[in-house]
Amino acid sequence: MAVCVAVVGRDNQPLYLRTLPHENALQYHYLVHTSLDIIQERVASAAQTAGQAKAGHHDPWDQYLGLLHFREDFRVYGYVTNTRVKLVLVVEAANPALQKDADVRAVFKRLQAAYIRLVCSAFYTPGEQIVSRLFNDEVANIMSPD
């Protein structure tokens, strides 16, 4: 169960942020904002290490960025699409359901599918704030215990 899901646009503008109902959203805004620096660093370093394939390390050109950082009891994961939209997921450290990389990747795949469905809708222009109820419901599904 994620504690917070955020979608950040191409120019680092926040498009969407959703937390569990009883939580204070502001601290998550800060958390996501700091993780943007790390994302930028990872993307830039991938550009620099182009051509060096390291066995055993995960592909620097993968869309999934993995664990970005730890903070108190939270772990923050990142994902960058080819259209430069960033998805950030904040998870409780002790969460049993999302311990393995594969589980987190699956969550990001679902999030990306929801975002693509949103972009294909005639009522949404990329770069705008996300107010779609359908997207909201899908994220709620992803965040709540399945």
Added chain:
Amino acid sequence: LQAATADSGIPAAGAEVAFQFLHSELVSFLLREQLQGGGGGPATVQQCRAQLSKLETMGFQVGQAYVEKMTKDLPRFRDDLEIVKFLCKDFWASLFKKQVDNLKTNHQGVYVIIDEKFSLLVPMARGKQYLDRCHLYTAFPCGLIRGALTNLGLRAIVTAEVEELPRVKFQIQLVQHST
């Protein structure tokens, strides 16, 4: 319109033809006067440009959404050339059922894409007939390319030239290089 082009990515026999008809109708609807030989006068020329601009914007929005869907599972692109190559191969194949025939670049932000048998013009004519009107039918594809490039991070100006149907030359000029 977005639904129709989204469908043309899925291998369904009717979808490609449906898109071609839809596109033709779109052009006819927006440019009724010009197509009937409405002719001169500054007012109609301006109207024509406004309608073409509308067509191109539609193409732009469709291109943006389409490329979002298409690049879902691909690894991230390394540089501009890879993005343009993706456009020429996968994107073109998905929309027009064939790859681009020739790609040239001067490595300074200008790319020329040549399609010998552009699928939207193939049903119309072969040779030099209707040459004066085919720019009406290349506005939407220019928008498609521009939308796809913009969503992938490359701002560009896209124009098309037709010297002989159905051979189309698209010229892409990058406005600023992406990181």
